[in-house]
Amino acid sequence: MGWAEGFIAVDWGTTNRRAYMVDGSGACSAEFEDGKGILSVGPSGFPAAVAEIRARLGDRPLLMAGMVGSNRGWVEAPYVPCPAGIDELAARLVDAGDGAWIVPGVSLLDGARADIMRGEEVQVLGAVASGDIAPDGLVCHPGTHNKWIELKGGRIAAFRTVMTGEMFSLLNDHSILSDLIGADVAPGAAFSAGVQRGLSGAVLTAELFTVRAGVLLGRDRKEDAAPFASGLLIGADLSAGLEGSSGDVVVMGRPELTELYAAALADAGRGAVEVDGERAFLSGIAAIVERIA
């Protein structure tokens, strides 16, 4: 059963999975997404979960990326240290058995910095391989854990994770701000004011309490709390991620998030090029398959 006649690509995350049937011509002929992330599948459930994917999409080889290769996934795929490109990922695939392979994540250990990623590397390197983005530059990949990725010569030279999405969820779901920041967030004046505060180097744990106090004292509108808090976190995120860089930033991921980050980058005086992460993922998987087929 060779790769050249078609394969299945799976982006398997913590809380959901997306699977694509890529036919022999390289086109995606079928796909689905569901909530069967690694946490709901559980350690022993992967063979059945993969069989289900094949029943829906076809009996083809599988190439998977994301948290499925973590220590809570199916089979652990050790991190590849940076600098890492498609070649390094393809050389370190992990055989999960049954015609299914897992792409490793990427790690960084550099002085005071330690960092890891799983899944974003396929998208970013895929966009390079397809020519959608330049082989050198800065990529921002927002999500639960935003990744700032420095590309050099088509490889990931360094990166930095900022847990902006997770922090917003923690504040929204469990904090003293939860009754204030449940609203949807869109770019606008309150968002931009938050971005500026975040960019200024203000201490997040101090600024966040001000959001509550400002509403309680009648100074700020309740509906501005969510966009301000979001802008604050994203502004702080930018101050970490943009450090030492210049020029436009590629923003890759889900459109509702890339839009917010592009707006924040504009507030920081930086251009943004939004790239769809799903298409980039398929390009990355195809580039790896080229090297192993």
Next chain:
Amino acid sequence: MGWAEGFIAVDWGTTNRRAYMVDGSGACSAEFEDGKGILSVGPSGFPAAVAEIRARLGDRPLLMAGMVGSNRGWVEAPYVPCPAGIDELAARLVDAGDGAWIVPGVSLLDGARADIMRGEEVQVLGAVASGDIAPDGLVCHPGTHNKWIELKGGRIAAFRTVMTGEMFSLLNDHSILSDLIGADVAPGAAFSAGVQRGLSGAVLTAELFTVRAGVLLGRDRKEDAAPFASGLLIGADLSAGLEGSSGDVVVMGRPELTELYAAALADAGRGAVEVDGERAFLSGIAAIVERIA
């Protein structure tokens, strides 16, 4: 029923309450603490909850402070704007009926800053009234929401809240770090390393992810994650709270927290004077009673 023959002081917070019987000589003759904070008492439960306090301590006038005066408490006691001293608090007590009075909180509105406190003001101004701390200087009151309080002429001139304790709880209870930072935190090398990172102006949401990555990559010991993360949050807290100040800092509150903050202040090159918050609370209530009896 006059105050001079004795009264009951209640420090009534979100999740617990402490009640003290102060006799005619000013001594505390009986006290108790339980988990009947305002959230478990509920809006209509306060008359019964107060009757229970009197049944246990005596049928005396009550003076209460803390979240019992918030919009989720018994009767809302509007904030007194700073600068605020014992005189301003005593002049703005709110009559909850049935011989029970509530001390107002203190608010700040100053340009970009908005802030509120409820409960800490009684302790800090009480320590000034009893002569335990100087009428001018900086006070740090750690807790769920740490308060940095600037005293001038025995009054609260300004203050700043940092939600350090709440953030640590959010990370511990609900975040991707929860399996790493459940341990108890004590001062030491890992704590001090965190304090230095926090003081350096590092972005918290970026540094926190490094805690996880460092352990997963085998660079850092799992048992250092909790003290490092705590130090990181407290270091950031200090960088906000110490801004523009010099000299020793009074650290008031529960001993397990004042010890951590005193250690962090030493790492920041600042002296700390630890003061017990319970004793200061009783001094503050006594000073208010003096003005209304």
